[in-house]
Every structure is written in structure tokens, then in C-alpha cells.
Amino acid sequence: MRIVLAAGSTETARIEGLSAAGANPEAMAHTPGADAEIVAYGDVVRAPSVPVAPTGTPTPALVTRAAREVLGLDAIVVDAGLAEPTGAPTVTVGARAGADIRESDPVPTAPGAFHAARDLGRSLPDDHLVLAETIPGGTTTALGVLRALGEDAVVSSSLPSNPIERKREVVAEGLEASGLEPGDCESDPREAVRRMGDPVLATLAGVATGALAAGKRVTLAGGTQQLAVAALCRHDGATGPMDVATTSYVAGDEGVAFRETARAFDCEPTVTDPEFDRAHAGFGGYVDGEAKEGVGMGGALALAAETGDLAAVRERAGELYDRLVATEDR
Amino acid sequence: MRIVLAAGSTETARIEGLSAAGANPEAMAHTPGADAEIVAYGDVVRAPSVPVAPTGTPTPALVTRAAREVLGLDAIVVDAGLAEPTGAPTVTVGARAGADIRESDPVPTAPGAFHAARDLGRSLPDDHLVLAETIPGGTTTALGVLRALGEDAVVSSSLPSNPIERKREVVAEGLEASGLEPGDCESDPREAVRRMGDPVLATLAGVATGALAAGKRVTLAGGTQQLAVAALCRHDGATGPMDVATTSYVAGDEGVAFRETARAFDCEPTVTDPEFDRAHAGFGGYVDGEAKEGVGMGGALALAAETGDLAAVRERAGELYDRLVATEDR
Numbered sequence: 001m002r003i004v005l006a007a008g009s010t011e012t013a014r015i016e017g018l019s020a021a022g023a024n025p026e027a028m029a030h031t032p033g034a035d036a037e038i039v040a041y042g043d044v045v046r047a048p049s050v051p052v053a054p055t056g057t058p059t060p061a062l063v064t065r066a067a068r069e070v071l072g073l074d075a076i077v078v079d080a081g082l083a084e085p086t087g088a089p090t091v092t093v094g095a096r097a098g099a100d101i102r103e104s105d106p107v108p109t110a111p112g113a114f115h116a117a118r119d120l121g122r123s124l125p126d127d128h129l130v131l132a133e134t135i136p137g138g139t140t141t142a143l144g145v146l147r148a149l150g151e152d153a154v155v156s157s158s159l160p161s162n163p164i165e166r167k168r169e170v171v172a173e174g175l176e177a178s179g180l181e182p183g184d185c186e187s188d189p190r191e192a193v194r195r196m197g198d199p200v201l202a203t204l205a206g207v208a209t210g211a212l213a214a215g216k217r218v219t220l221a222g223g224t225q226q227l228a229v230a231a232l233c234r235h236d237g238a239t240g241p242m243d244v245a246t247t248s249y250v251a252g253d254e255g256v257a258f259r260e261t262a263r264a265f266d267c268e269p270t271v272t273d274p275e276f277d278r279a280h281a282g283f284g285g286y287v288d289g290e291a292k293e294g295v296g297m298g299g300a301l302a303l304a305a306e307t308g309d310l311a312a313v314r315e316r317a318g319e320l321y322d323r324l325v326a327t328e329d330r
Numbered sequence: 331m332r333i334v335l336a337a338g339s340t341e342t343a344r345i346e347g348l349s350a351a352g353a354n355p356e357a358m359a360h361t362p363g364a365d366a367e368i369v370a371y372g373d374v375v376r377a378p379s380v381p382v383a384p385t386g387t388p389t390p391a392l393v394t395r396a397a398r399e400v401l402g403l404d405a406i407v408v409d410a411g412l413a414e415p416t417g418a419p420t421v422t423v424g425a426r427a428g429a430d431i432r433e434s435d436p437v438p439t440a441p442g443a444f445h446a447a448r449d450l451g452r453s454l455p456d457d458h459l460v461l462a463e464t465i466p467g468g469t470t471t472a473l474g475v476l477r478a479l480g481e482d483a484v485v486s487s488s489l490p491s492n493p494i495e496r497k498r499e500v501v502a503e504g505l506e507a508s509g510l511e512p513g514d515c516e517s518d519p520r521e522a523v524r525r526m527g528d529p530v531l532a533t534l535a536g537v538a539t540g541a542l543a544a545g546k547r548v549t550l551a552g553g554t555q556q557l558a559v560a561a562l563c564r565h566d567g568a569t570g571p572m573d574v575a576t577t578s579y580v581a582g583d584e585g586v587a588f589r590e591t592a593r594a595f596d597c598e599p600t601v602t603d604p605e606f607d608r609a610h611a612g613f614g615g616y617v618d619g620e621a622k623e624g625v626g627m628g629g630a631l632a633l634a635a636e637t638g639d640l641a642a643v644r645e646r647a648g649e650l651y652d653r654l655v656a657t658e659d660r
């Protein structure tokens with residue numbers, strides 16, 4: 001079993017009010033590389049700081065790293081279009097950072113990345129891949145891909161109050177700029193992610209379809225972005241069992257219908273309650289609906305729940321918070 | 331503790347008769363990427379095959395991987411100028427594959443890679459770094475660097491009979507092409523590696539000096555290439571304790587004077603006998619003086635000897651050989 005974290009960027013994240021994956025727009029550009037370093041090393045190396053929401057809520061990368069340490073999980077990072085250099089080791093699939101989906105061709109590297117990632121997913125020696133993502137603004141591009149595919153699913157948000165109307169506006173503008181009606185890419189998922197998505201969705205869909213073709217088990221670890229990955233895989237003709245593992249914060253998000261949407265894409269949903277009300281106070285923002293998911297946290301927690309290590313992972317995440325986040329305030 | 335494997339290429343390796351790090355020149359181009367994949371995953375992923383010498387002797391990467399598995403060692407790969415894509419995750423330091431040292435400026439990326447690698451060595455969260463290399467033709471470029479620095483040390487070979495005279499000719503041609511006399515780069519090691527070395531030496535010297543500056547312990551794992559790294563560090567003004575860990579095959583190489591040279595660069599030598607005469611017959615070539623070292627094998631074996639796991643590592647390496655090499659003959 002191996003976690004495959006796709007880390008990338010999209011200028012769609014610069015649209016105001018869409019994402020809480022960073023203290024401010026400047027910091028947000030470093031979030032995917034920082035998350036990758038935290039998962040790889042348990043600390044930032046080249047990134048300037050540990051990502052936090054504007055309110056101080058820390059990145060879910062701390063939880064995924066904690067699970068790696070407690071459970072001894074292998075992980076690799078794929079460069080799915082990083083805009084800033086990272087100190088984490090990355091596998092290359094030819095992805096470049098995405099532009100704003102309100103442009104006509106924001107992710108020209110998507111089809112190539114999909115293809116190279118598919119080869120990677122097929123070739124990795126593991127029989128079970130747990131796919132994770134880090135890309136600010138990713139739920140908006142996920143909504144864009146779902147619409148281009150003609151799917152009506154609703155996406156979640158890293159903000160407590162989901163700016164879903166704003167996302168719909170952005171997606172409508174993007175479809176118009178690309179000359180697309182909803183559903184126009186129903187049978188061409190690579191075009192859907194090129195015109196309306198981001199390089200992380202392209203990379204994960206590639207890894208997943210390659211792994212499925214080779215008979216591996218695939219867990220999509222995350223929230224509604226992973227439902228967009230599932231949709232891309234199914235529209236690409238991929239069969240085979242997939243499960244999607246998220247947190248109770250996403251599954252409990254009113255209007256998202258996580259479980260039903262997962263099943264509609266023939267994915268078995270797994271929902272884990274992180275019980276952050278019992279955790280370090282630094283994670284209190286999660287209880288209030290911030291962040292909710294990301295960097296494979298839902299999948300990491302599901303693995304911890306399976307082995308009875310949920311409390312140990314929470315505790316380790318709290319220690320990482322004290323060492324990496326609390327000390328930065330001094 | 332973490333293994334840091336620098337993987338790169340130099341066209342110097344294309345000079346006939348210098349290296350046994352591949353079955354033929356075509357295969358040799360894939361050796362560093364394949365070694366990186368074996369250390370990262372325990373199998374090749376994008377590389378076409380497991381590297382073997384023309385006689386079939388397998389890459390020492392199998393031994394380093396075996397030690398990782400038995401001892402639970404962390405490892406990262408740095409892209410120190412790979413000519414072919416690898417499926418291993420790599421950290422970027424801006425290195426590009428080197429040209430033939432008989433050209434005037436074969437490694438223009440060396441100073442930049444040295445600098446970026448220095449930052450990496452300083453920033454990595456580990457208190458002990460074990461540096462490893464994979465680059466065909468690397469002992470010739472090591473000799474070139476030693477001469478440019480004005481050091482008289484002799485280098486070893488991956489061939490049972492060291493083509494040292496041929497290496498000296500190549501180095502003499504390289505010095506002439508660069509307009510250098512031996513010792514001209516005595517006080518400018520970055521220029522030495524740019525004009526007469528390869529991107530792996532630049533990267534490892536950078537990581538080592540950065541780590542030493544941050545007070546970390548540094549082990550140079552390998553043979554005479556690592557003595558060139560030690561020389562680069564000392565000529566760069568780096569103080570602090572370093573040890574260099576190699577195999578008895580290198581230390582027993584007549585004419586190399588491994589221990590004495592290590593001490594001359596203020597490095598404590600550690601020599602481990604792999605006892606491959608007790609190992610899987612696939613490793614018999616090592617007993618006859620082939621390969622000798624590489625991919626950090628000497629350091630991996632030293633760590634295994636410290637914990638009493640040498641026999642277990644040998645056994646695991648034999649299993650890897652059966653799974654990865656022997657099956658390719660079928």
C-alpha cells in the first residue's frame with residue numbers, strides 16, 4: 001500500500017473568496033509544496049511555513065503525516081503542476097500549473113499528464129494505492145470538471161460557509177470561455193480536465209485508471225475533488241472497484257450528498273470521524289467546519305481507524321502541531 | 331538518519347572501456363534512474379531493466395534497497411542530472427546531465443546545483459545524512475576533480491581491472507580542453523567540478539557542506555567518488571566530522587590507498603566486508619572485483635553491520651536478485 005499525493009496549483013485559486021488553503025494569496029502559492037514536504041519529511045524544508053487557514057487552522061497534511069508515522073505508511077509525491085519549488089522528492093508526469101478556468105485552455109498539459117500518470121499508476125509495485133491531493137481552489141475546478149462531464153454533483157469547501165454560488169458563476173464563465181455547454185465533454189474526460197479542471201485532477205485520474213487497469217485496489221482519499229476524479233475515471237471507461245474515503249466533515253456537509261454521489265460513480269464511500277473535539281485545540285477549526293479535508297486526510301484516518309490507531313494518530317498530529325505551528329507564533 | 335542518493339549522468343561514461351555500470355552503452359543511460367527506482371520502490375518502474383554489468387553482476391542498488399527494508403531506513407533521491415526520466419520521486423537542485431570532460435565547460439549547472447544542494451543539506455530535518463551516488467563513469471570524473479584540486483589520489487573502478495591509464499589520458503585531455511593545470515582549482519572547488527567533474531559530485535558536495543554547516547553528521551557512502559566529494563568539501567572550507575564508508579572491495583583495491591586518502595581529507599574511514607562469498611551466487615562477480623561499490627552500498631552495509639543485520643541484508647539482497655534479475659532471463 002502506498003499513498004500517492006498529487007501536488008499542484010491553479011490560478012483559479014487566486015479568485016477571491018474561493019479557498020482557505022493558506023493564510024493569504026501569497027502564502028497559498030506555497031501550500032501544495034509545503035504539504036508535500038510535511039508528508040515527506042514531517043516538516044517544511046524549502047517552503048516558508050506550515051500552511052494554515054486565515055484563522056490559523058492547520059493543514060490536514062499534519063494528520064496524514066501523523067498517520068504515516070504511526071502506521072508506517074509509504075508515500076510518494078507527484079509533481080502535478082507545482083508553481084513554487086518544493087523540497088519534497090517528486091515524480092514527474094509533465095504537468096504544469098493550471099491557469100484560471102475562465103480562460104479558454106487553462107490546463108494544456110492535462111492530457112499528457114493523464115497519460116504519463118496512467119503509466120505510473122500501472123507500473124508502481126504496490127497492490128493498493130491511496131490517492132491524495134493538495135491544490136488550493138481545487139473544489140472549484142472539481143465543479144468545473146463535473147459540469148463539463150454533465151454531472152450534477154455539488155462540491156464542498158475549505159471555508160465553513162461554502163461559496164457555492166460564486167463557484168457556479170466561475171464555472172459558468174469558464175464553460176463560456178471554453179465554448180462548452182454542460183455535458184459537452186461527457187465522453188472526453190481528458191478534454192474536460194484540460195478546459196475546466198486542474199493538473200491535479202488530471203494526474204489522479206491517470207494514476208487511478210492505470211492502477212485499475214493493472215488490477216490494483218484504488219482508494220480515493222479526500223472529499224468532493226475525489227468525486228470529480230471518480231467521475232473522470234468512469235467517463236474514461238475505467239471499471240473495477242474504487243472506494244472513496246473522506247471525513248465526517250465533508251460527508252456531513254449539507255447539500256453535498258457525498259455518499260450518494262460516490263455510489264453514483266460506483267465508488268464505495270468510507271466516512272471517518274476524526275473526533276477532533278478530543279484532539280489538540282489547534283484542530284478546533286475543523287470542528288467548526290474549516291478545511292474539512294485535503295492531503296488524503298480522510299483516507300489516512302480510515303486506515304488508522306481500521307487498525308485501531310485513530311487516537312494515536314490524533315495525538316501525533318497534536319505533537320506535530322506543537323512543533324511546527326505553535327512555535328511559529330513565538 | 332536518511333540516505334540521500336544523488337543520481338545523474340555524464341557523457342564521460344560513453345568513452346569506451348571506462349565503466350561497467352550497465353550491460354551496454356544504451357542500457358547504461360538508464361542505470362542511474364533504474365538505481366533510483368530500486369532504492370525507492372524495490373523494483374524498476376519506468377526504467378527498462380535492472381542494471382547489470384556486461385557479465386551479469388547486478389547493481390549494488392539491490393543491496394542498499396535490502397538494507398532499507400531490513401533496517402527501515404529513510405531515503406530520498408536528488409535529480410543530479412538524469413539524462414533519462416525516472417519513476418522515482420526526486421528532489422530538484424537544477425542539475426543537468428554533464429557532457430564529456432574533454433570539452434571545456436562540461437557541467438555548467440554544477441555551481442548552481444552545489445548551491446541549491448547546500449540549502450537542501452542544511453534544511454533536511456535529519457541529524458545524520460548518508461550520501462550515496464549513482465553515475466556511470468563517475469570514477470573518471472572523480473579523478474578529474476581530484477586533479478583540478480591538485481590532489482594526487484587514485485580512483486577505483488567498477489571493472490575488475492582498473493583502466494587507470496585510460497582515465498589519466500581522459501583527464502589530461504580534459505584539463506587541456508579547460509585550459510587548466512593540475513591544482514589550478516585548488517581554492518575554487520565549484521569550478522573544479524564544473525570543468526572536470528559531473529553533476530553528482532557537485533550535488534553531493536553541496537549537500538555535505540550544507541549539512542556540516544548545520545551541525546549534522548555526514549557519512550559519505552561509497553568508494554573513491556566519495557573521496558572526491560570529501561576533497562571538494564575540504565577545499566570549500568567545510569570543517570566538521572565526516573566519515574566515509576565503503577566496501578572491502580574498494581579498500582582492498584591495490585593502488586587506491588582508500589583509508590590513507592580518506593584520512594588525508596580528514597574523514598574517518600569505515601570498511602565493511604559484504605561477505606558475498608556467503609551470499610546468493612548472483613553476487614559472485616563482486617568477489618571477483620566487479621562493481622565493488624555504488625548506490626551507497628558500503629554505507630548501507632556499515633549500518634547493517636552496526637546493528638548485527640549483515641546476514642539478513644545479504645539474504646534480502648539475494649531475494650531481490652531472484653525476483654528482479656533472475657526472472658528477466660526467462
